[in-house]
Amino acid sequence: MSTSNPSQSPRVDAGRSAHDSPRLLVLARPTLDQAAIQTFLDDEGLAWRRTPTATDPENLVEVAGRVCYLSFGRQQSDKTNAEYISHLVREQHESVLEHATWSFILSGISRGFSHQLVRHRVGFSFSQLSQQYHDETEAPLVMPRAIREIPSASEKWHAAAEKSLDTYRELIGELEEIQTDLPPREQLRLLRTAARSVLPAATETKLVFSANGRALRHFLQVRGTIEGDEEMRLVSALLARIMQEEAPALFADFRVEHLSDGLPVVRQSSASH
Numbered sequence: 001m002s003t004s005n006p007s008q009s010p011r012v013d014a015g016r017s018a019h020d021s022p023r024l025l026v027l028a029r030p031t032l033d034q035a036a037i038q039t040f041l042d043d044e045g046l047a048w049r050r051t052p053t054a055t056d057p058e059n060l061v062e063v064a065g066r067v068c069y070l071s072f073g074r075q076q077s078d079k080t081n082a083e084y085i086s087h088l089v090r091e092q093h094e095s096v097l098e099h100a101t102w103s104f105i106l107s108g109i110s111r112g113f114s115h116q117l118v119r120h121r122v123g124f125s126f127s128q129l130s131q132q133y134h135d136e137t138e139a140p141l142v143m144p145r146a147i148r149e150i151p152s153a154s155e156k157w158h159a160a161a162e163k164s165l166d167t168y169r170e171l172i173g174e175l176e177e178i179q180t181d182l183p184p185r186e187q188l189r190l191l192r193t194a195a196r197s198v199l200p201a202a203t204e205t206k207l208v209f210s211a212n213g214r215a216l217r218h219f220l221q222v223r224g225t226i227e228g229d230e231e232m233r234l235v236s237a238l239l240a241r242i243m244q245e246e247a248p249a250l251f252a253d254f255r256v257e258h259l260s261d262g263l264p265v266v267r268q269s270s271a272s273h
């Protein structure tokens, strides 16, 4: 295992410049309504001893857990927020993690990768760049690092990818000549849908996704350490690092390591299971 910085995921821009690795940004995060919690506590005649450093999502999860047992005031143990959440996870009382939801914008990834990502059905929502509404004639391409490292493979990849994009452009031109009774918007959809069938899996895409804490943990568990999957490792590491800033108590059992190839993997310590 090495601790060197992760290599960037190579990316080829067919038409315009852009960043050359997956980019993941948080668009929205949970905000706790302090007044609402206080109103509830006052109504119930309860007090809640909080961990001063806990973030809003961590406090939200703690409140949800404590409401289950009404473990406020005299019923509250000395556990910190992190200890409380770690206990919930150990006990597999993980539905409380579902209350905390984040929204992200992810770009610089291939369509091949996004197809794997959107397989996560539970606790995830997706909104992805459309190849029916969006013109892909200038679409950037994401080149796998394994190919970049071998000049002859890289050359073949470039040739094939550029040929696909050229064919896409030519098909758009030819299909524009088709006469149909469709309204213009549907005519455009028809030709882009037909032409996109030659676009490579390397075509860059962007998407917004939202996911709750439990779903994000599941994603990191099943996807974070797939050593042969460069993009998955890069995105998982970005996600793990972000979540450890956003809600460290929910993701304390994950760690990002770097393998000898310079790329990160996300591992989970067994202690939390």
Ligand SMILES: Cc1cc2nc3c(=O)[nH]c(=O)nc-3n(C[C@H](O)[C@H](O)[C@H](O)COP(=O)(O)OP(=O)(O)OC[C@H]3O[C@@H](n4cnc5c(N)ncnc54)[C@H](O)[C@@H]3O)c2cc1C
Pocket: 119, 120, 121, 122, 123, 218, 222, 223, 226
């Ligand atoms: C190493 C690896 C190889 C893979 N190879 C392939 C492949 O060759 N072909 C392929 O099609 N996919 C493949 N996948 C995708 C995989 O099958 C899942 O679709 C994907 O990882 C999403 O995982 P999930 O179903 O656990 O997640 P989610 O869809 O988010 O579901 C989360 C959890 O909810 C529960 N759940 C969800 N839906 C149901 C249900 N209908 N019934 C019962 N429980 C449910 C399960 O506990 C599940 O783990 C692979 C995944 C990995 C990690």
